[in-house]
Amino acid sequence: MLSSRAATRSRFVDWTAPFAIALVLLLAALVLLPMFRLLMTSLTGEARQLTLEHYHQLFADPAFVKPLLTTLWTSAAVGVLCVLAAAPMSWLVSRTDLPGKRLLRTLILASFVTPPFLGAFAWVLLGGPNAGLINQWYYALFGLKPFEATPLINIFSAGGMVFVMALYTFPYVFTFVANSLDVIPSELEEASAILGAPAWRTALDITLPLVMPALLAGFLIAFLQSMTLFGTPAILALPAGIDTMTTKIWSLFQFPPQLGLAAALSLPLLLITVLLLRAQSAIMGRRGYSVIGGKSTGTRLIRLGAWTIPALALFAFVLGSSIVLPYGVLVRTAFVKNWSGPVVGNLSLEHWRFVFFEFSQTRLAFQNTFVLGIAAATAGTILVTTVGYLSLRKLVWGHRYLGFLATAPVAIPGIVLAVGLFLSYTQPPFVLYGTLSIIFLAYLTKELPVGYQQIGASLKSVHPELEDASRIFGATRLRALFDITAPLIRNGVIATWIFIFIGSIRELSATILLFTARTKTISVTMFDLRESNDWGPIAVLSITMLLITFAMILLINHFTDRRLT
Amino acid sequence: MRWMKWNCGIRTLPIALLACAIAAPAAGQETTPAMLAAAAKEGKVVWYSSIDVKVSELIAKAFRADYPNIQIEVERSGSERVFQRINQEYQSGIKNVDVVNSSDASHFIYWKQQKWLAAHTPPDVKRYPAQFKDAEGYYAGWRATLSVMGYNTTLVPAKDAPTGYLDLLDPKWKGKLVKSHPGYSGTSLTGTYAIVKALGWDYLEKLSKQGVQQLQSTTATPKSIASGERAVMVDGNEYNMFIEIDAKSPVAIIYPKEGTPFVTSPTAIFAEAPHPNAARVLQNFLYTAKVQQLAVNEGGTRSLHPDVKDPPGRTPLAQIKILPDDPATMLPLVADIKKRYTALFGN
Numbered sequence: 001m002l003s004s005r006a007a008t009r010s011r012f013v014d015w016t017a018p019f020a021i022a023l024v025l026l027l028a029a030l031v032l033l034p035m036f037r038l039l040m041t042s043l044t045g046e047a048r049q050l051t052l053e054h055y056h057q058l059f060a061d062p063a064f065v066k067p068l069l070t071t072l073w074t075s076a077a078v079g080v081l082c083v084l085a086a087a088p089m090s091w092l093v094s095r096t097d098l099p100g101k102r103l104l105r106t107l108i109l110a111s112f113v114t115p116p117f118l119g120a121f122a123w124v125l126l127g128g129p130n131a132g133l134i135n136q137w138y139y140a141l142f143g144l145k146p147f148e149a150t151p152l153i154n155i156f157s158a159g160g161m162v163f164v165m166a167l168y169t170f171p172y173v174f175t176f177v178a179n180s181l182d183v184i185p186s187e188l189e190e191a192s193a194i195l196g197a198p199a200w201r202t203a204l205d206i207t208l209p210l211v212m213p214a215l216l217a218g219f220l221i222a223f224l225q226s227m228t229l230f231g232t233p234a235i236l237a238l239p240a241g242i243d244t245m246t247t248k249i250w251s252l253f254q255f256p257p258q259l260g261l262a263a264a265l266s267l268p269l270l271l272i273t274v275l276l277l278r279a280q281s282a283i284m285g286r287r288g289y290s291v292i293g294g295k296s297t298g299t300r301l302i303r304l305g306a307w308t309i310p311a312l313a314l315f316a317f318v319l320g321s322s323i324v325l326p327y328g329v330l331v332r333t334a335f336v337k338n339w340s341g342p343v344v345g346n347l348s349l350e351h352w353r354f355v356f357f358e359f360s361q362t363r364l365a366f367q368n369t370f371v372l373g374i375a376a377a378t379a380g381t382i383l384v385t386t387v388g389y390l391s392l393r394k395l396v397w398g399h400r401y402l403g404f405l406a407t408a409p410v411a412i413p414g415i416v417l418a419v420g421l422f423l424s425y426t427q428p429p430f431v432l433y434g435t436l437s438i439i440f441l442a443y444l445t446k447e448l449p450v451g452y453q454q455i456g457a458s459l460k461s462v463h464p465e466l467e468d469a470s471r472i473f474g475a476t477r478l479r480a481l482f483d484i485t486a487p488l489i490r491n492g493v494i495a496t497w498i499f500i501f502i503g504s505i506r507e508l509s510a511t512i513l514l515f516t517a518r519t520k521t522i523s524v525t526m527f528d529l530r531e532s533n534d535w536g537p538i539a540v541l542s543i544t545m546l547l548i549t550f551a552m553i554l555l556i557n558h559f560t561d562r563r564l565t
Numbered sequence: 566m567r568w569m570k571w572n573c574g575i576r577t578l579p580i581a582l583l584a585c586a587i588a589a590p591a592a593g594q595e596t597t598p599a600m601l602a603a604a605a606k607e608g609k610v611v612w613y614s615s616i617d618v619k620v621s622e623l624i625a626k627a628f629r630a631d632y633p634n635i636q637i638e639v640e641r642s643g644s645e646r647v648f649q650r651i652n653q654e655y656q657s658g659i660k661n662v663d664v665v666n667s668s669d670a671s672h673f674i675y676w677k678q679q680k681w682l683a684a685h686t687p688p689d690v691k692r693y694p695a696q697f698k699d700a701e702g703y704y705a706g707w708r709a710t711l712s713v714m715g716y717n718t719t720l721v722p723a724k725d726a727p728t729g730y731l732d733l734l735d736p737k738w739k740g741k742l743v744k745s746h747p748g749y750s751g752t753s754l755t756g757t758y759a760i761v762k763a764l765g766w767d768y769l770e771k772l773s774k775q776g777v778q779q780l781q782s783t784t785a786t787p788k789s790i791a792s793g794e795r796a797v798m799v800d801g802n803e804y805n806m807f808i809e810i811d812a813k814s815p816v817a818i819i820y821p822k823e824g825t826p827f828v829t830s831p832t833a834i835f836a837e838a839p840h841p842n843a844a845r846v847l848q849n850f851l852y853t854a855k856v857q858q859l860a861v862n863e864g865g866t867r868s869l870h871p872d873v874k875d876p877p878g879r880t881p882l883a884q885i886k887i888l889p890d891d892p893a894t895m896l897p898l899v900a901d902i903k904k905r906y907t908a909l910f911g912n
Contacts, residue, residue, distance in 0.1 A: 063908075131794035147720065147741055147796060156778070239778055241911030251912050254748070255649035338814065340792035358622040360639045426657050434659040516654055517611070517640040517661050528642055531749060533785035534618055 020396040023387060027405035030445050034420025035270070035412070041423050042263035054264035064265060067243040071227055072272070074162050074244070078226040079219040081166040085318050086173035087215060091203060092311050094181035095189070097301045099308065104315055111322040112171035113549050115506030115523065116164070117231025118542045122326030123164045124235060125333055125535060127155030131340040133329060156240040161233055165226045167322035172225060173218030180214035181207070183461055190300055199302045221410075224273055228413035230509030231523075235530060245269055246415045246509060253513050259423065266416035273411035327546075333539035351536035355544075359537065364518075365525040369505050372436060372521065376443035377501035383444070384451035385493055389481075392459045403452075410449035414509035418442055422513060434516045442510040447500040454499050458492025459485075502549060594686050596849045603842035605634035610843035612637060613651065614666040615644040615751055615830070616708065617784040617805060620864035627859055628850055635843050643782050644669045644751025644830075645903075655681065660837045663844035664851075666707055668783075668830040669751030670892035671899060673704040676833065683836040685845055689852040689870060697829055697869045704833035707851055708860055709867040711803040711885065712756030712826040714819035715787060720796040727797060729822035730764060733772060740776040743795035748903045748912065749781040756783075756800045756826035758895050758902055759888040763823050766905060772799070773909040791816050800826075807865030807879065820880065824888040829869070 045051035058064045092098045093105060126134050129151035138152040139145065154160060188210070192202040208215075233244040243251075245265065252262040304311055333339040336346040355362055384406060391402040409417065421442055425432035432438040462485055470480040508523040515524045522545055529538050604610075614621045618641045625637045642650065644667040651662055667673070676682050677699070686702040698705035714733075716726050720741075727733055733742060747754035761769065778795055780786055786801035791814035806818045832851055838844045850856060857870040867875070867882060875881060895902075 128792075128794050130796075131792040146793065238912055239780065241779060243912060247912060251748075251907075255652045257653075337812070338791065340794070354619065354622070358626060359618070360622065360625055360637065364638075431658070433657045434654065434661075516659055517613070517638075517650065529618065531643060531646075531781035531785065532618060532641075533780065533782070533788040535788075537618070 017396055020390055020398050020402065023390070024398050024401050024405065027383075027387070027402065027448075030441065031405050031408050031412075031448075034417060034424050034445075037423040038263045038266060038416070038420040041259050042267055044260060054260045057261065058264050058268075063243075064248065067245050067248045068268060070158065070237075070242060071245040071269075074158055074165070075223045075226040077162045078165045078169055079223040081162065082170040082173045082222040083215055083219050085166070085314070086170045086218065087177055087211075088311075088314065089170075089318070090174050090177035090181060090211075091207065092304075092314075094178055095186070095203070095207070095302055096304050096311070098304060098311055100312075104319070107315075107319045107323050108171050108174055109553070110550070111168055111319065112175070113502050113506075113553070114168055114322070114326070114546065115231070115508070116168040116229055117235060117508050117523065117527070118330075118506070118545070119168045119322065119326050120164050120232040120235040121526070121530065121535075121538055121542065122329050123155050123160070125329045125339060126325055127153040127160060129154040129156065133332075133340075134325075136340070155236055158237060158240075158242055161236040161242075162226075163321075164236060165229060165232050166222075167318070169222045169225050170318065170322075172221045173215070176214040176218040176221070177211050179457060180211045184210050186300065193300075220276060223276065224410055227269065227273070228415070228509060230415050230512060231527065234527070246413060249415050249419065250512060253419065253422075259419070262419050263423070266413065266419060269413055269416060270411055277407075277411060330539045330542050333535050334543055337536075339535045339539075351540045355537050355540040361520060361525050362541075365520050365522045368436060368519055369521045369523075372439055372443055373501045373505040375440050376447060376504040377497045379440075380444050380447050380451050380500040381455075381493060381497045384448060384455050384496060385489075388452055388455040388459050389485075392456055393464060406452040407449045409445050412446075414442070414446050414507065415513060417446055418510035418513035421445075421510075433514070434519065436519050439511055439514050439519060439521070442514055443500075443504040443507055446507070446510060447503045450503055451496045451500050454496040455489070455492055458489040458495075462488045498553065501552070505545070505549070594849075595688055596846050600842050600845060601632075604632070604840070604846045607840040607843045608634070609636045609638065610840050610847045611640065611661055611663045612666070612847060613640045613642075613647050613662045613664070614832075615642065615647050615668050616666060616860075616864070616866075617641075617802070617808070620804070620808075620860065620866075623863055624851070624856065624860065627856060628847060631850065632846060635846065637847070643749035644672065645747070645749050645754060648672050648751075651676075660835075660839055662835050663838040663840050664832055664834055664847050666830060666832040667751050668710070668828050669754050669899075670706075670829050670831055670890060671896040672751070673699070673831050673833055674892055674896050676835075677701075677703045681835055681837070683834040683838065683841070683844075685834050685848055687849040687852040689849075689854065689857075692871050693852075693869050694871075699831075704831040705852070706829040706869045707832040708830045708857075708864075709869060710752060710828050710830065710865075711820070711867070711887075712752050712759075712783060712800045712828055713803045713806060714821050715790055715798040715801055715806050715816055716819065717790045717793055717796050718815045718817050720793060723817065726817070726819060728819065730760060730768065730772075730799075731823065733775065733797065733799060734768075738775055738797055741796040742772075742775055742799055743778045743780055743786050743789045743797070744772075744799035744910070745783040745786050745801065746779060746781050746910070746912070747906050750783045751830070752783040752802060752826075752828045753800055754899065754902065755828045755890045755892075755895070757906060758898070759824075759826035759890065761902070762891075763888060769906070769909055777910060779910050779912075787816065802865075803867070804865030811865075818880075820885050822886070824886045827887045827889050829890055 042054055043050055043052070045053055093101050124132070126132050129135060130146040132153065132155065134153055135146070135151045139149065155164070189202050189206050192206045197205070228246065230246040230250060233247050234250070237244060238247055249262050249265055252258045252265065332343065334351055335348065336343055337348045337350060338346060387402050387406050390396055391399040391406070421438055422433065424430065425438050432441070466484050467480040470484050471477065475483065506523060507521070508527060511521050511524050512527065515521065522541060526538050526541050612625070621639045621641050625639050628637050647665065647667055648669065651665065654661055673682070682703045684702040690698055690705045693705055714727065727738065745753040747757045777799065778789070780789060783800060783802045784805050786798040787805035787809050789795050790798045791809045803818065806816060809816050832848065834844045834848055852870065854870055854872045857868040857873045860866045861868050861873055862876055
């Protein structure tokens with residue numbers, strides 16, 4: 001086998017090396033150029049001199065230190081909440097005889113594709129302290145009066161923000177853990193059961209250590225995801241006078257933009273994330289294992305018995321809060337005149353008529369959103385598949401850099417990336433501001449890690465032995481790639497495309513700095529409507545966006561083997 | 566390269582003359598058939614506006630009905646946001662806006678200083694009072710509104726309602742107030758500045774301790790009290806209050822006893838508008854008595870047009886104590902006002 005590897009290398013180094021170098025340069029331009037501009041701008045003063053004044057201002061002024069602290073603790077809280085909810089959920093779905101798993105998985109997928117800011121909109125309508133529907137029910141039930149009694153929920157708070165963020169971030173953790181459970185053979189667990197360990201013991205002693213890397217990865221992604229969100233804090237925390245890093249950067253970016261400060265403010269974020277990522281790879285790096293050689297055998301499911309009820313209650317709470325109630329309130333809002341009034345006598349199609357027949361932004365916003373989503377998903381999938389294959393198979397010089405560059409954007413909050421892109425592409429030679437291209441670059445860069453992760457998982461699950469076997473029987477590497485690896489990762493590729501597409505059409509935090517009137521997307525249009533409290537049209541646009549997303553997923557599921565639901 | 570210009574000039578002279586003949590009316594003020602033809606050729610007009618999104622589309626619909634050949638695109642946001650977007654775009658060399666409407670009248674002074682505006686006086690504007698239009702014809706007050714207080718009538722009985730700004734400092738309003746943001750809304754900025762002039766920063770500092778919910782737009786605050794999310798609104802558009810009242814929402818207007826900020830909201834054409842003729846057609850259209858009356862009736866605004874009448878049931882301007890706007894004095898203070906305000910109330 002070793003000799004076959006060596007042979008491969010000597011035969012293909014000729015054309016793969018230049019190709020890889022070109023890829024490294026492309027990725028570097030994509031990822032590093034904006035970050036370089038960011039760094040330079042943060043160190044440049046008014047008179048173009050080198051200075052630390054921006055940093056000085058940053059750490060001397062509580063107006064900047066406070067958002068940093070808020071961001072850190074809220075993101076950590078979201079990460080913890082997500083792990084606490086997602087770990088048992090994924091175990092229940094994967095290892096027990098819980099009823100309705102398909103439906104539950106579908107609903108979790110639905111929370112994954114629900115744009116977080118859309119959930120935040122819905123939760124304003126549900127958990128606004130006085131007019132929010134949940135509080136209205138609560139007041140009515142106990143004969144209380146708004147303003148006099150303490151509301152059941154005040155969504156306009158740091159806690160409210162953490163809750164809503166966690167609702168739409170937990171699917172990341174769930175996916176990580178569930179995928180990991182799916183590929184871990186259950187033989188070890190069965191052995192433990194045969195030796196007489198109760199189910200919980202097996203879960204804690206055998207399964208948990210096996211999925212620990214996935215849990216940590218999940219926590220990390222949840223942390224980073226929350227830290228980079230702009231919409232949720234802007235919708236839920238700003239009205240309470242709470243700033244996070246992203247909202248602070250956004251406000252610094254308002255005209256006339258204080259670019260030096262905005263750049264300086266984004267670098268501590270970058271640093272923290274890089275450190276966290278290093279820690280994560282240190283934990284996971286040594287535990288790399290490829291556990292599937294062929295197809296895994298069926299798992300014996302653990303009987304839940306009476307535990308079915310509390311297990312289902314957990315799902316009901318999480319999915320009720322992330323899907324059922326928010327979707328319900330959006331539908332309700334879309335079909336009534338006054339969102340906080342009773343349904344009876346209040347029904348109306350007025351908002352639908354307005355959005356689709358009068359609102360002049362609708363068509364352009366949809367068009368832009370789709371052009372961007374399709375372009376970013378297609379380009380992104382091609383890019384990460386190539387990069388993933390080259391770097392994970394360690395085929396070429398520079399594979400480390402490829403992997404690093406493709407994952408690096410995970411450390412870059414969308415809004416920070418947008419500042420970097422703005423700095424890089426508003427002046428000659430590359431003037432892209434005002435075109436869809438700059439937003440396309442943002443989406444492509446931002447989705448690289450997600451795509452890379454997704455395709456990487458598929459690639460890792462196909463052990464090189466399979467390709468090597470085919471090579472031993474005389475196939476060329478390309479032939480092995482197409483005959484062996486390609487069919488095995490096909491679903492992974494399709495999933496990657498969907499992941500990037502969905503990530504793109506819901507993007508807000510980078511778009512909010514890069515859009516102009518001609519290049520508005522649906523998300524930005526909704527954000528504009530939010531600033532004037534036009535909840536009816538927001539609900540209509542939300543529902544439409546969700547319907548299109550779900551239609552896409554159904555369509556693609558139809559063509560694959562229904563693995564997604 | 567001079568000869569090249571010459572050369573081109575000669576060769577294209579007949580075309581240039583023709584273009585002149587078509588373009589010339591653009592310099593004129595009335596909507597002539599030639600201007601209309603040129604506008605139809607441009608096919609489109611882009612209107613950045615800060616008026617409520619539904620009212621703006623109402624105007625756009627009326628425009629489409631009159632000029633089916635010109636597609637109208639509305640880009641609505643808060644005045645300060647509109648200002649930021651245009652400046653950002655111009656700084657980056659993007660020429661997208663044709664006609665702009667903002668409730669922060671100081672924007673027009675700034676843009677005029679930058680020489681970004683085109684002088685154009687719609688026929689109707691000649692009859693507008695002199696204090697509401699630029700002497701050189703660069704802009705004129707398209708609409709006016711008052712930045713009023715208001716309350717939810719189911720949450721607050723009329724007899725308990727506050728009567729002015731100072732009343733809001735009463736502890737009983739703690740956690741019940743909602744206010745718009747001068748960093749986003751021009752009406753809020755103009756209104757907040759008027760409050761500062763009348764009562765001082767000292768007042769706002771005390772107000773900020775009342776647990777005020779901070780929204781962005783002055784179109785948002787009336788919707789907030791209509792939904793019952795907050796009981797009393799510190800500032801909001803009078804026109805949105807009229808719309809809510811017409812829709813039978815449980816709200817009532819308060820004209821504060823200290824005076825109500827009066828906010829003029831001009832429109833202007835950009836000198837480098839990508840659709841200059843269509844821009845002039847729209848600008849002329851906006852100031853006609855018909856459109857003004859439509860905005861007043863359906864959109865609840867106040868008009869500066871001498872022929873336009875307020876519908877019955879609305880308090881006539883003459884009976885309201887007004888705090889006039891003063892954009893020229895405000896202009897150099899804008900950044901400072903926003904900064905101090907944000908320090909007190911957040912973003």
